[in-house]
Amino acid sequence: MADDLRVAVIGAGRWSQRAHLPGWARCPGVKLAVVCDLNQELARAAAAQFGAEGISADYREVLAREDIDVVDVCTRDEHDPLVFASLEAGKHCLTEKPVAHRAEDVWRAARMASQRGLKTKVGLTFRYAPAIAYMAHLVAEGWCGRPFVFNGYEQNSQWLDPDNPADKRILSVPADDQVGGWDPAEEAITVSSLEGYGAPIIDIGLMLTGAGIRETVGVLRNFVPERRRTNLDHAREPINLDDGDVFIAKFANGALGTIQSSYVTVGNYPGVEARLYGDRGALICRIVEENGEWQRLWGASADQVEFRRLPIPAEFFPPQHQPSHGWEETCYGNLIRSFVEEITSGEDGNQGDFAQGAAVQEVINAVEASHRSRAWTEVRPAPPV
Numbered sequence: 001m002a003d004d005l006r007v008a009v010i011g012a013g014r015w016s017q018r019a020h021l022p023g024w025a026r027c028p029g030v031k032l033a034v035v036c037d038l039n040q041e042l043a044r045a046a047a048a049q050f051g052a053e054g055i056s057a058d059y060r061e062v063l064a065r066e067d068i069d070v071v072d073v074c075t076r077d078e079h080d081p082l083v084f085a086s087l088e089a090g091k092h093c094l095t096e097k098p099v100a101h102r103a104e105d106v107w108r109a110a111r112m113a114s115q116r117g118l119k120t121k122v123g124l125t126f127r128y129a130p131a132i133a134y135m136a137h138l139v140a141e142g143w144c145g146r147p148f149v150f151n152g153y154e155q156n157s158q159w160l161d162p163d164n165p166a167d168k169r170i171l172s173v174p175a176d177d178q179v180g181g182w183d184p185a186e187e188a189i190t191v192s193s194l195e196g197y198g199a200p201i202i203d204i205g206l207m208l209t210g211a212g213i214r215e216t217v218g219v220l221r222n223f224v225p226e227r228r229r230t231n232l233d234h235a236r237e238p239i240n241l242d243d244g245d246v247f248i249a250k251f252a253n254g255a256l257g258t259i260q261s262s263y264v265t266v267g268n269y270p271g272v273e274a275r276l277y278g279d280r281g282a283l284i285c286r287i288v289e290e291n292g293e294w295q296r297l298w299g300a301s302a303d304q305v306e307f308r309r310l311p312i313p314a315e316f317f318p319p320q321h322q323p324s325h326g327w328e329e330t331c332y333g334n335l336i337r338s339f340v341e342e343i344t345s346g347e348d349g350n351q352g353d354f355a356q357g358a359a360v361q362e363v364i365n366a367v368e369a370s371h372r373s374r375a376w377t378e379v380r381p382a383p384p385v
């Protein structure tokens with residue numbers, strides 16, 4: 001494709017400005033055509049900062065434009081109406097996670113994209129961290145051999161303070177849809193951390209072990225039982241949502257996994273750790289801001305069992321990368337470069353697409369079902385896409 005890919009970004013909020021918009025603005029072969037947000041001031045400021053041609057308040061008007069090739073959905077919640085409308089309009093689509101809360105809806109979106117020859121991508125941020133991408137490369141080259149155990153964490157302490165509102169939106173009037181439930185029963189807990197924070201590390205577990213999860217048993221826990229519900233509320237109230245969870249996974253290739261996600265566990269952002277142990281070697285990667293660094297990788301082998309630090313080669317970093325760039329823009333720089341290459345190459349490859357998002361959502365849905373039934377639960381195998 002000789003011409004630049006023309007991109008519309010829907011949602012110009014905090015995450016869009018920290019990760020998506022810098023990624024598009026720095027990627028060669030891309031023209032940021034429009035920034036769409038209900039808040040026109042925000043759209044205007046973002047368009048000026050990141051060099052977009054224009055703005056819009058109406059995503060339908062954007063989707064109707066024939067000169068838009070790619071739609072990036074970065075709204076806060078319920079991405080599926082925008083995702084389905086984008087695919088319906090024949091646009092390649094990147095969306096923030098989750099594509100939809102039920103895996104069957106994500107599979108439906110994956111099938112729709114595949115039938116229309118469209119490329120898709122989910123905001124599974126950390127598979128694009130240079131250290132994780134290099135770890136995956138070493139695993140594919142055989143560093144670990146046959147995988148035995150995967151341990152994954154995504155955790156930080158952003159909601160340890162009960163006065164930090166459970167609802168991240170900055171509301172000016174009370175919302176119809178409220179975050180979290182009132183019923184204090186253990187089985188009635190609302191899924192929260194498992195979906196928001198579990199998704200990227202589940203994705204990494206599936207990628208590194210190279211196999212699907214067949215069975216799982218997990219527990220969701222509400223550690224901080226009372227908090228402010230929204231920025232408009234001053235009093236704390238009981239909100240039964242999952243602010244921490246742990247599950248065990250049996251992978252189809254015989255590997256075992258443990259995965260833990262939480263936003264009330266002390267530690268810095270983004271709080272990702274992935275460990276893979278196999279019959280030939282082991283790799284440990286930490287994506288955590290600590291002492292001026294945010295990504296580190298260590299490896300050990302059966303004949304050299306002391307872990308040693310592994311430098312990350314330059315080709316695992318995105319275009320125009322600077323050492324001062326943080327994890328948000330670096331991961332999204334790689335994510336967007338990968339998406340643009342997948343669209344423009346015309347080849348079949350499409351990492352972290354809606355089918356992968358659906359596989360991740362199947363695990364989330366199964367862990368939730370396991371918690372509610374207090375039993376080992378099968379994860380449904382992938383249907384044909």
Ligand SMILES: NC(=O)c1ccc[n+]([C@@H]2O[C@H](COP(=O)([O-])OP(=O)(O)OC[C@H]3O[C@@H](n4cnc5c(N)ncnc54)[C@H](O)[C@@H]3O)[C@@H](O)[C@H]2O)c1
Pocket residue numbers: 010011012013014015016036037038039042057059074075076077096097123124125168169170
């Ligand atoms: N992948 C990650 O690591 C990661 C990290 C942070 C946030 N996120 C996700 O990014 C998404 C956005 O989060 P945020 O913190 O930027 O939220 P935000 O509330 O700051 O921004 C969302 C923006 O979307 C706009 N919007 C909502 N509906 C719209 C519509 N129909 N048309 C046009 N604009 C619309 C809002 O006006 C708002 O400006 C969320 O889904 C969040 O979970 C992902």
